[in-house]
Amino acid sequence: MTIALTQDLSPTLVLNADYRPLSYYPLSLWSWQDAIKAVFLDRVTILAEYDRAVRSPTYSMRLPSVVCLKTYVKPARHPAFTRFNVFLRDRFQCQYCGSPHDLTFDHVIPRSRGGLTTWENVVAACSPCNLKKGGMMPKVAGMIPHQMPFQPTVHELHNNGRLFPPNFLHESWLDYLYWDSELEPE
Numbered sequence: 001m002t003i004a005l006t007q008d009l010s011p012t013l014v015l016n017a018d019y020r021p022l023s024y025y026p027l028s029l030w031s032w033q034d035a036i037k038a039v040f041l042d043r044v045t046i047l048a049e050y051d052r053a054v055r056s057p058t059y060s061m062r063l064p065s066v067v068c069l070k071t072y073v074k075p076a077r078h079p080a081f082t083r084f085n086v087f088l089r090d091r092f093q094c095q096y097c098g099s100p101h102d103l104t105f106d107h108v109i110p111r112s113r114g115g116l117t118t119w120e121n122v123v124a125a126c127s128p129c130n131l132k133k134g135g136m137m138p139k140v141a142g143m144i145p146h147q148m149p150f151q152p153t154v155h156e157l158h159n160n161g162r163l164f165p166p167n168f169l170h171e172s173w174l175d176y177l178y179w180d181s182e183l184e185p186e
C-alpha cells in the first residue's frame with residue numbers, strides 16, 4: 001500500500017483495554033503509522049479520528065486520534081525514574097526555596113557522602129540552591145527539602161500531572177485523560 005501524506009505529526013492516544021491511557025508519564029502516544037499498523041493487525045479498536053486522511057489509489061482512511069488495545073496490559077505500578085517524573089513529583093518547584101526557575105537536581109545526601117541517585121535521595125532544586133548546598137549534609141547547610149523525596153505511585157504523578165498538562169492535547173483525547181478525575185477521593 002502506498003500512502004501519500006502531506007500532514008504534520010498526528011499522534012494517536014493509546015488506551016488500555018479498560019479505556020484508560022496505557023501510561024500517563026510519558027503519555028502513551030503512537031505515531032499514526034504505528035496506530036494504523038496496529039489497526040490492520042487487529043490489535044486495537046479506533047475510538048476517535050482526526051479529520052486528516054491517508055489515501056492510496058484504492059483506499060482512504062482517516063488517521064486515528066484515539067485507539068484502545070483489544071487485550072488488557074497490566075500497567076506498571078511505579079513510574080520510571082526519569083528527569084521529568086522527578087520534576088513532576090516535586091511539582092516543578094525547587095524543594096528548598098520553591099522557585100520554578102532554573103531547575104536542576106540535588107542529592108539530599110551528597111554523592112560525596114555516599115548519597116545515591118534514587119527516588120529517595122534526589123529532589124528538584126534550583127541552580128542557586130544547589131550551588132549553595134554544595135556537598136553539605138542538609139542539616140549542616142540548614143537546607144531541608146520541603147518534601148522528603150520518595151518513590152511516587154503512578155496515581156500520585158497523575159494527580160500532579162493535572163497541573164501540568166502536555167503541550168499537545170487533541171480535543172478527542174480529553175474524555176479519556178480526565179474522565180475519572182472527579183470520582184477519585186482526594
Ligand SMILES: [Zn+2]
Nearest residue numbers: 094097126129
Ligand atoms: Zn531554590
